[in-house]
Amino acid sequence: MSVDSDTAIEGLDVYLVGGAVRDARLGWPVGDRDWVVVGTTPEEMRRRGFQSVGRDFPVFLHPVTHEEYALARTERKQGHGYTGFEIHASPDVTLEQDLARRDFTINAMAEKPSGELVDPYGGERDLDARRLRHVSPAFVEDPLRVLRAARFLARYRQLGFGIAPETQALMRQLAASGEVGYLVAERVWTETGKALGEVDPGAYFETLDACGALAVLMPPLATPALATSLERMSDVTDGEDQALWRWARLGEHLDDESITALNDGVKAPNAFREAMRLAALSRRLRQHIGGVRRNASAIMGWLDAIDAWRRPERVAPLLALIAHDDGALADDLALAWRLASQILPRALLEEGFQGPALGQELARRREETIREALETL
Numbered sequence: 001m002s003v004d005s006d007t008a009i010e011g012l013d014v015y016l017v018g019g020a021v022r023d024a025r026l027g028w029p030v031g032d033r034d035w036v037v038v039g040t041t042p043e044e045m046r047r048r049g050f051q052s053v054g055r056d057f058p059v060f061l062h063p064v065t066h067e068e069y070a071l072a073r074t075e076r077k078q079g080h081g082y083t084g085f086e087i088h089a090s091p092d093v094t095l096e097q098d099l100a101r102r103d104f105t106i107n108a109m110a111e112k113p114s115g116e117l118v119d120p121y122g123g124e125r126d127l128d129a130r131r132l133r134h135v136s137p138a139f140v141e142d143p144l145r146v147l148r149a150a151r152f153l154a155r156y157r158q159l160g161f162g163i164a165p166e167t168q169a170l171m172r173q174l175a176a177s178g179e180v181g182y183l184v185a186e187r188v189w190t191e192t193g194k195a196l197g198e199v200d201p202g203a204y205f206e207t208l209d210a211c212g213a214l215a216v217l218m219p220p221l222a223t224p225a226l227a228t229s230l231e232r233m234s235d236v237t238d239g240e241d242q243a244l245w246r247w248a249r250l251g252e253h254l255d256d257e258s259i260t261a262l263n264d265g266v267k268a269p270n271a272f273r274e275a276m277r278l279a280a281l282s283r284r285l286r287q288h289i290g291g292v293r294r295n296a297s298a299i300m301g302w303l304d305a306i307d308a309w310r311r312p313e314r315v316a317p318l319l320a321l322i323a324h325d326d327g328a329l330a331d332d333l334a335l336a337w338r339l340a341s342q343i344l345p346r347a348l349l350e351e352g353f354q355g356p357a358l359g360q361e362l363a364r365r366r367e368e369t370i371r372e373a374l375e376t377l
């Protein structure tokens with residue numbers, strides 16, 4: 001539906017805002033489209049068939065497109081964290097005031113339905129200069145913006161983007177004052193999880209490290225550990241669960257205590273926490289096996305530890321991690337897994353094994369199969 005012929009917004013002062021305006025100009029795929037409405041009231045929006053969905057501020061879903069339309073608003077910070085925002089939305093809030101509360105100039109551009117750009121804070125200039133620059137000193141009212149800056153770099157650094165020095169200074173200030181420490185872990189994870197799926201997730205962690213926020217939010221990853229973490233993460237290839245295995249790689253060289261602290265600190269989902277634990281375990285196996293090649297019992301120990309029998313989907317990504325450091329070991333493990341996984345409890349049941357004896361016999365045969373296969377190599 002063309003916006004011009006759209007009766008729900010006919011006569012309303014609406015603007016496309018945020019990421020959609022930015023990404024269209026960057027030639028980046030446009031995600032959700034967000035709109036701002038100036039000079040109207042919630043009652044008027046509902047009368048036009050919009051559905052009210054905002055809990056914290058007035059935002060509505062278009063009756064047909066279901067895109068979000070927010071009433072222009074200003075926000076003022078009260079207290080720490082995300083709880084204390086004083087929202088002011090009324091028909092007298094202007095578009096410029098609404099744009100002024102936003103994080104970066106490249107996110108503070110608006111576009112009329114006719115396509116005309118409204119850009120009071122120099123967003124287009126900063127887009128051209130490949131620069132993330134804060135809109136106003138109110139940037140510091142929301143410490144999440146430190147993480148957003150880092151996440152945008154994970155996405156756009158390869159296009160040449162950097163952070164303006166004056167914005168970097170505010171980010172350092174937010175980290176040094178402890179304000180980023182007030183972020184609730186869920187919000188930290190939301191940004192981190194998104195960043196792990198971007199083209200250059202290393203940029204996210206480097207940016208947070210450079211301003212001091214990584215030391216507050218994920219101390220085990222901060223300098224001096226970071227270089228090792230990033231080096232390891234960089235070779236996770238695309239594919240399913242890429243974000244998961246990137247996360248796993250980041251903490252692979254840490255001890256169990258640090259892994260727990262790191263994952264607790266950001267409330268990482270269980271699958272991510274588990275992947276990191278398994279990666280660390282596999283790395284230790286690699287060190288343990290070391291020169292002792294073709295060690296069937298150590299290989300069985302690894303397959304048991306990662307619970308390959310019930311979670312076979314874990315094997316391939318872990319083998320890929322191991323292959324990076326030790327291709328010969330990964331080959332041995334792959335062969336061992338291929339053969340051992342074919343020995344199933346059913347055959348032993350038919351032979352009359354039961355209960356614990358069944359489990360023991362299963363393990364014995366699997367290990368024997370692995371040993372024989374490795375000996376013939």
Ligand SMILES: Nc1ccn([C@@H]2O[C@H](COP(=O)(O)OP(=O)(O)OP(=O)(O)O)[C@@H](O)[C@H]2O)c(=O)n1
Binds near residue numbers: 017018020103142
């Ligand atoms: N802490 C925040 C979160 C959001 N915004 C503003 O709200 C818009 C929409 O936010 P969001 O949908 O989270 O991000 P996008 O910029 O659309 O980016 P993405 O492509 O990641 O969705 C942003 O462009 C920005 O103007 C902000 O100023 N400060």
